[in-house]
Amino acid sequence: MHETHITRRERGDGTRSIHRDERRRSLILAAYQLIAEKGFEHLRTRDIASRAGVNIATLHYYFANKEDLIPGVVDHMLHEFRTFPDSADEMGETSPLDQIHAMFQRTGDRFQAKPELFIALSELVLRSLRDATIQPALQQLDEEWHRYLQYLLTDGMRQGTFRADLDPAAMATKLIILIKGFFFHRVTSPDSIDFHQLDTDVERLLLS
Amino acid sequence: MHETHITRRERGDGTRSIHRDERRRSLILAAYQLIAEKGFEHLRTRDIASRAGVNIATLHYYFANKEDLIPGVVDHMLHEFRTFPDSADEMGETSPLDQIHAMFQRTGDRFQAKPELFIALSELVLRSLRDATIQPALQQLDEEWHRYLQYLLTDGMRQGTFRADLDPAAMATKLIILIKGFFFHRVTSPDSIDFHQLDTDVERLLLS
Amino acid sequence: MHETHITRRERGDGTRSIHRDERRRSLILAAYQLIAEKGFEHLRTRDIASRAGVNIATLHYYFANKEDLIPGVVDHMLHEFRTFPDSADEMGETSPLDQIHAMFQRTGDRFQAKPELFIALSELVLRSLRDATIQPALQQLDEEWHRYLQYLLTDGMRQGTFRADLDPAAMATKLIILIKGFFFHRVTSPDSIDFHQLDTDVERLLLS
Amino acid sequence: MHETHITRRERGDGTRSIHRDERRRSLILAAYQLIAEKGFEHLRTRDIASRAGVNIATLHYYFANKEDLIPGVVDHMLHEFRTFPDSADEMGETSPLDQIHAMFQRTGDRFQAKPELFIALSELVLRSLRDATIQPALQQLDEEWHRYLQYLLTDGMRQGTFRADLDPAAMATKLIILIKGFFFHRVTSPDSIDFHQLDTDVERLLLS
DNA sequence: TATGAATGAGTTTTCATTCAT
DNA sequence: GATGAATGAAAACTCATTCAT
Numbered sequence: 047m048h049e050t051h052i053t054r055r056e057r058g059d060g061t062r063s064i065h066r067d068e069r070r071r072s073l074i075l076a077a078y079q080l081i082a083e084k085g086f087e088h089l090r091t092r093d094i095a096s097r098a099g100v101n102i103a104t105l106h107y108y109f110a111n112k113e114d115l116i117p118g119v120v121d122h123m124l125h126e127f128r129t130f131p132d133s134a135d136e137m138g139e140t141s142p143l144d145q146i147h148a149m150f151q152r153t154g155d156r157f158q159a160k161p162e163l164f165i166a167l168s169e170l171v172l173r174s175l176r177d178a179t180i181q182p183a184l185q186q187l188d189e190e191w192h193r194y195l196q197y198l199l200t201d202g203m204r205q206g207t208f209r210a211d212l213d214p215a216a217m218a219t220k221l222i223i224l225i226k227g228f229f230f231h232r233v234t235s236p237d238s239i240d241f242h243q244l245d246t247d248v249e250r251l252l253l254s
Numbered sequence: 255m256h257e258t259h260i261t262r263r264e265r266g267d268g269t270r271s272i273h274r275d276e277r278r279r280s281l282i283l284a285a286y287q288l289i290a291e292k293g294f295e296h297l298r299t300r301d302i303a304s305r306a307g308v309n310i311a312t313l314h315y316y317f318a319n320k321e322d323l324i325p326g327v328v329d330h331m332l333h334e335f336r337t338f339p340d341s342a343d344e345m346g347e348t349s350p351l352d353q354i355h356a357m358f359q360r361t362g363d364r365f366q367a368k369p370e371l372f373i374a375l376s377e378l379v380l381r382s383l384r385d386a387t388i389q390p391a392l393q394q395l396d397e398e399w400h401r402y403l404q405y406l407l408t409d410g411m412r413q414g415t416f417r418a419d420l421d422p423a424a425m426a427t428k429l430i431i432l433i434k435g436f437f438f439h440r441v442t443s444p445d446s447i448d449f450h451q452l453d454t455d456v457e458r459l460l461l462s
Numbered sequence: 463m464h465e466t467h468i469t470r471r472e473r474g475d476g477t478r479s480i481h482r483d484e485r486r487r488s489l490i491l492a493a494y495q496l497i498a499e500k501g502f503e504h505l506r507t508r509d510i511a512s513r514a515g516v517n518i519a520t521l522h523y524y525f526a527n528k529e530d531l532i533p534g535v536v537d538h539m540l541h542e543f544r545t546f547p548d549s550a551d552e553m554g555e556t557s558p559l560d561q562i563h564a565m566f567q568r569t570g571d572r573f574q575a576k577p578e579l580f581i582a583l584s585e586l587v588l589r590s591l592r593d594a595t596i597q598p599a600l601q602q603l604d605e606e607w608h609r610y611l612q613y614l615l616t617d618g619m620r621q622g623t624f625r626a627d628l629d630p631a632a633m634a635t636k637l638i639i640l641i642k643g644f645f646f647h648r649v650t651s652p653d654s655i656d657f658h659q660l661d662t663d664v665e666r667l668l669l670s
Numbered sequence: 671m672h673e674t675h676i677t678r679r680e681r682g683d684g685t686r687s688i689h690r691d692e693r694r695r696s697l698i699l700a701a702y703q704l705i706a707e708k709g710f711e712h713l714r715t716r717d718i719a720s721r722a723g724v725n726i727a728t729l730h731y732y733f734a735n736k737e738d739l740i741p742g743v744v745d746h747m748l749h750e751f752r753t754f755p756d757s758a759d760e761m762g763e764t765s766p767l768d769q770i771h772a773m774f775q776r777t778g779d780r781f782q783a784k785p786e787l788f789i790a791l792s793e794l795v796l797r798s799l800r801d802a803t804i805q806p807a808l809q810q811l812d813e814e815w816h817r818y819l820q821y822l823l824t825d826g827m828r829q830g831t832f833r834a835d836l837d838p839a840a841m842a843t844k845l846i847i848l849i850k851g852f853f854f855h856r857v858t859s860p861d862s863i864d865f866h867q868l869d870t871d872v873e874r875l876l877l878s
Numbered sequence: 879t880a881t882g883a884a885t886g887a888g889t890t891t892t893c894a895t896t897c898a899t
Numbered sequence: 900g901a902t903g904a905a906t907g908a909a910a911a912c913t914c915a916t917t918c919a920t
Contacts, residue, residue, distance in 0.1 A: 084384065085294070085295075085380060085381065085384060086293070086295045087293075087294045087295045087381070091910075092909090101885045101886080103885050103886080103887095104883075104885070106911085106912060107883070108883095111912075165383065168438075171438065171441050171442055172373075172377060172380065172441070173293065176293060176296075184442045185443060188439075188442055216447055216451060219443075220452070220455060222435075223436050224432060224435055225435070226439050227432055228431050230434050230435065231435075233379050233380070233382065233383060234382060234389065234392045234393055234396055235396050238396075239428070243424060243428075244428070244431075247428060251459070274900090299894060299895085300894090309901065309902045311895090311897085311901070312902070314894085316900095318895095320894065481903095482903085482904085500800065501710070501797065503710045503711045504800075506889070508889075516906090517905065517906045517907080518891085518906090519892080519893085519905070519906050519907075520904075522890085522892075523905070523906090524904095526891095527891075528889095528890070528891095584792075584796055587792075587854065588709060588792055589709065590858065591709070591857060592712075597858070604859050604862075608862075636868070636871060638855060639848065640851055641851070642851040643852070644847050647812075647843070647846060647847045649798065650805070650808045650809055650812055651843075654812075654843045655840055655843045659844075666875060690879090693879090714914070715916085716914075724881085725881045726914095726915085727881055727882080727883090727916090728880055730916065731879070731880070731881095736916090
């Protein structure tokens with residue numbers, strides 16, 4: 047019996063030998079994609095299962111019900127957001143201002159690479175209004191982001207790069223607002239302005 | 255019940271269509287409220303009808319199907335947004351900067367008075383990603399808003415109040431982004447900052 | 463409009479114009495029959511609806527779910543049990559002993575006429591072990607039955623027909639037990655003894 | 671795990687089939703318990719397997735399907751009923767009347783010790799109405815019981831203890847009916863009378 | 879033997895929509 | 900115009916059974 051286990055591990059079947067976590071992951075990924083594509087409104091277990099290449103009953107083998115998929119989707123998205131994208135110029139982020147620019151750059155790159163991530167996130171934000179289980183995760187994501195920005199701002203103030211009268215916490219929030227606003231506005235008016243056009247304004251807000 | 259029928263027949267057509275419009279309006283209002291409360295995901299024709307105090311069949315008498323309600327909802331929301339709220343200090347908006355401040359103020363007031371308007375709008379924004387019929391209306395709303403801000407900015411530049419190197423079109427967009435970002439961020443982090451804290455930043459961006 | 467109502471009442475359509483209660487009743491009746499025929503184990507909403515001649519969705523229009531049908535079924539059965547069957551010799555039940563004999567007779571007649579009633583009741587009895595909502599109704603049925611028998615026994619004792627040392631309450635219960643036992647035994651061994659063979663034993667228990 | 675495989679191969683066939691029987695037995699026992707606890711209506715293969723501590727697939731390795739478990743359950747119950755419980759006073763059952771009393775006593779004791787046996791039996795009785803394979807077993811159980819009682823009654827008549835005009839076959843059936851009735855009545859009205867209260871009535875029926 | 883994984887065929891329930899009045 | 904009743908189509912979920920290992 048233990049031999050067959052070894053055999054299973056050895057063969058790279060990729061269809062049947064996928065283990066529990068991988069199956070779960072593929073179902074979560076399918077759900078995530080469909081949320082971005084069709085919105086929660088049109089999210090169907092059938093579609094999730096078929097995109098993951100399994101029977102609906104299989105979906106229920108891994109997740110008790112549709113709702114049970116959501117925490118997994120949220121986790122997946124948090125992970126996606128925490129993973130830094132391969133930025134065009136990742137090197138040389140020396141000064142805090144550069145690092146803030148770099149963060150804007152990365153966010154733009156991420157949107158370029160994975161726009162569905164931003165759409166799914168927006169869906170989750172709205173859903174969090176009614177589903178209390180989502181809010182904590184989104185809040186935590188915001189907090190991590192906020193902490194990082196606040197750190198950069200404080201650092202920049204210490205170095206004398208940024209205005210001395212800056213409120214790092216408030217400014218961090220404002221930068222987040224700016225970025226969120228950009229992407230949310232983009233949905234309705236995709237051609238209005240380019241993300242990089244915010245750079246000079248950011249500098250104006252930060253520098254003395 | 256049969257009396258109203260007789261009465262109605264005796265009345266002219268104008269009255270009948272007014273009644274028709276009222277019914278449609280009340281159904282649209284119910285739909286609008288339920289979209290804000292439960293999201294498109296959980297919008298049900300039965301709920302709409304029962305909130306409007308009519309039978310589901312009646313709903314379908316006035317609207318061929320669920321989708322047909324949406325344009326009405328969008329119209330209602332556009333109207334709501336175009337209607338100025340009773341601002342705390344509506345008088346004395348003299349300078350363009352004051353007027354921009356006043357616009358921010360009004361937006362804050364409107365959110366205070368009708369938060370559901372912002373939630374429903376967010377729902378529509380996301381839905382516009384899949385429903386092409388919504389996008390034009392939202393775009394138009396943005397454009398009106400943009401036009402007004404651009405006008406104020408141009409005016410303020412002419413008066414020398416604002417920086418001479420301002421790009422009115424781009425800055426109008428940025429202000430819109432800032433406001434949208436604020437309210438979208440508010441969903442996840444309702445306690446982060448106060449709307450008025452944006453005022454000084456706005457001035458920093460506009461003034462030289 | 464009121465005319466059409468009159469029309470509806472006038473025409474004996476029998477299919478569409480059945481009113482709420484009648485529809486509910488027909489669904490309950492179908493459920494009752496199917497419980498007797500197939501047991502709770504194989505009770506299916508589809509079957510109930512189709513036997514009642516309606517769509518499954520119609521079933522759910524009248525009953526929120528399958529469980530919601532059960533109280534109605536119980537009520538129906540209580541009503542059936544409370545309704546006296548057209549007994550062969552209903553007249554001349556003078557003495558309490560005669561009346562007890564008549565009661566046995568009626569029960570036998572009822573079984574002859576509606577054996578499914580006894581089967582469905584047995585199903586309910588077993589179900590009441592797990593479903594607390596059923597127990598009260600069955601208990602009440604037992605109590606009514608018990609009260610009637612106890613009255614007859616007390617009456618017969620007063621008249622001197624029955625043994626003076628009889629405990630009317632206990633004996634009433636024992637008679638019920640005898641009847642229940644007969645019918646429950648009948649399921650497994652339908653040919654063992656005839657119901658009337660209990661008569662002499664009953665007399666032996668009651669008379670001095 | 672692979673060790674047991676090796677060991678098992680080394681052992682003789684007799685041991686292997688003992689293991690097989692144990693597994694079957696534990697699955698049957700689990701099924702039996704669950705029938706008593708939840709009724710046939712809610713009997714699930716998964717529950718049976720998990721209570722027996724095995725995988726569902728293992729259940730199907732030993733039993734082709736759910737129905738195949740039932741004969742085993744019936745056998746188990748017959749065995750349980752045939753096994754005399756450790757009665758409080760098992761000694762000194764001399765006279766037939768005493769033996770009949772003792773039988774009542776044993777039945778009461780058995781219910782005290784294993785009420786689930788009576789519930790499961792009731793479930794089987796109802797099921798036997800639709801499942802022809804069950805009926806023979808239950809009938810046989812009744813017959814054994816009946817034979818034993820009839821023997822005691824005949825014996826008692828020969829000894830002159832019981833009434834001379836007794837029909838042993840009919841009276842045996844009536845005693846069975848009384849006992850069945852008692853336990854079936856008990857489901858709905860658990861507090862009505864005590865089992866021992868039937869003793870005097872039994873004597874009245876048997877003695878002259 | 880044993881099992882984790884998978885699934886076909888149901889089963890209940892939901893919901894937008896239609897129909898007769 | 901309005902509605903109670905009804906329904907087709909689909910949705911979520913269940914469950915006995917099978918399969919590969």
